[in-house]
Amino acid sequence: MALIAIGGSVGAGLFIGSGAVIQTAGPAAVLSYALAGALVFLTLRALGEMVVSVPAGGSFSDYARLAFGPRAGFTIGWVYWWMYAVLVAAESVAGAAILSQWVEVPGWALALVVLLAMTAANLISVRVFAETESLFSLIKVATIVAFLLVGGLYALGLWSGSGGSTVTNLWELGGFAPNGWVAVLGATVVVLFAFGGVEIITIAAGESAEPERGVASAITNVLWRIGLFYVASILVVVMVVPWNSTQLDRSPFVVVMETVGVPGASLIMEIVVLIAVLSVLNAAMYTSSRMLFMLTRQGDAPRVLKGTNRRGVPVRAILLGTVVGYAAVVADYLFPGQVFPFLVASIGAILLVLFLTICASQLVVGARVRRNAPERLTLRMWGFPYLTWATLLGLVAIFLAMATLPEHRQALWATIAAVVVAVLAYEARRLFGPTEPSRRVLGVEGRATPEELDRIAGTGAGGVQGAEGALAGEDPSPGR
Numbered sequence: 001m002a003l004i005a006i007g008g009s010v011g012a013g014l015f016i017g018s019g020a021v022i023q024t025a026g027p028a029a030v031l032s033y034a035l036a037g038a039l040v041f042l043t044l045r046a047l048g049e050m051v052v053s054v055p056a057g058g059s060f061s062d063y064a065r066l067a068f069g070p071r072a073g074f075t076i077g078w079v080y081w082w083m084y085a086v087l088v089a090a091e092s093v094a095g096a097a098i099l100s101q102w103v104e105v106p107g108w109a110l111a112l113v114v115l116l117a118m119t120a121a122n123l124i125s126v127r128v129f130a131e132t133e134s135l136f137s138l139i140k141v142a143t144i145v146a147f148l149l150v151g152g153l154y155a156l157g158l159w160s161g162s163g164g165s166t167v168t169n170l171w172e173l174g175g176f177a178p179n180g181w182v183a184v185l186g187a188t189v190v191v192l193f194a195f196g197g198v199e200i201i202t203i204a205a206g207e208s209a210e211p212e213r214g215v216a217s218a219i220t221n222v223l224w225r226i227g228l229f230y231v232a233s234i235l236v237v238v239m240v241v242p243w244n245s246t247q248l249d250r251s252p253f254v255v256v257m258e259t260v261g262v263p264g265a266s267l268i269m270e271i272v273v274l275i276a277v278l279s280v281l282n283a284a285m286y287t288s289s290r291m292l293f294m295l296t297r298q299g300d301a302p303r304v305l306k307g308t309n310r311r312g313v314p315v316r317a318i319l320l321g322t323v324v325g326y327a328a329v330v331a332d333y334l335f336p337g338q339v340f341p342f343l344v345a346s347i348g349a350i351l352l353v354l355f356l357t358i359c360a361s362q363l364v365v366g367a368r369v370r371r372n373a374p375e376r377l378t379l380r381m382w383g384f385p386y387l388t389w390a391t392l393l394g395l396v397a398i399f400l401a402m403a404t405l406p407e408h409r410q411a412l413w414a415t416i417a418a419v420v421v422a423v424l425a426y427e428a429r430r431l432f433g434p435t436e437p438s439r440r441v442l443g444v445e446g447r448a449t450p451e452e453l454d455r456i457a458g459t460g461a462g463g464v465q466g467a468e469g470a471l472a473g474e475d476p477s478p479g480r
Contacts, residue, residue, distance in 0.1 A: 057442030
């Protein structure tokens, strides 16, 4: 599960997108990554407390349902599904763009091949997904460790032919924060979205053999991974390469390796970036299908999508999650080169809305657990409720910063539009649906009885749904 968290969060945003962050904030980009990483880690810790103490089958959509009612659960579930359905499409197009540098095949055809290959991996079994994601993650980890070792030695003047230390790049070219501290905070807005994907472990927990132990271990170890993979990597980049170098428009990792003199650096990093893209695509496909499966169990998605095959794989939910991807293939054929920027802009700040929802839900759910079943708190959010409030306020500050920065307003409006559409869909479901929206939380077979969850959550009699599910005859969860 730790490797799944890495796979979902370490992607092209680090290997390529970090160059723009460095050019915005200068060497102080290290602080932008550290601040964003701290907010993400604390949000994940808050989510982890809920996952371990209240093992609800619907993950954070169920915690929003517990805290604020069915409208919140429905909305965050569908908005989150949309984000990952779009990511499936975006990463397919991005993967095709990399492959097109090596083979003379139209981009739309390569995107189709990438999408079909990852769909097949997810349809076989959850074990194939997990093993594929673990392999991708190990390659990325090995690459980053090698990068830190080689780049660090070069920056300290200990690499053969380095010509001396380059650590002075941290302060010589206009100071540590040459564009001011406002630019550092503005860069934090961009950096936050690079960490998206770490929350996937709480969804994967439902299909692991020891979910509580796995979540607790993965969350505990995320901090040093964030420090190693993001903060330390950016520190090496700004020590080796001047922050105002135009070369950073390319991958900063490639620029560092070329500066050091590693032969074939460009090709090596292109392969790693391709693996990173496939890894995020793989994780996005898994996540979108499981969230949709949870929505069907709650009655918030068509019942026809709830079916699984004999290996417990939610085939229909996976296939629906790829629809946006296939639509993107067609669009890439009709409008080459224009699809990827549009897709990325369309999901805007949905991740920020998710983090805000998690923290707000934990304030409510955490207080209930402390009142009703404090013995369940084997994984605690530190300094509750004060640190949760501080994290929430930090996320709100980033949300407000997006509204004041012209380059981020489009993404913010796109997210607001997605939330509005989801809320309107809920109202339509409430008015015209065959059943009333469920206020119940999904139980997890073998981990907690409905009565136990009701006692923990404090929702009142009948407020929690058992492992048999809201819909008659459905499976309680995808297969292990």
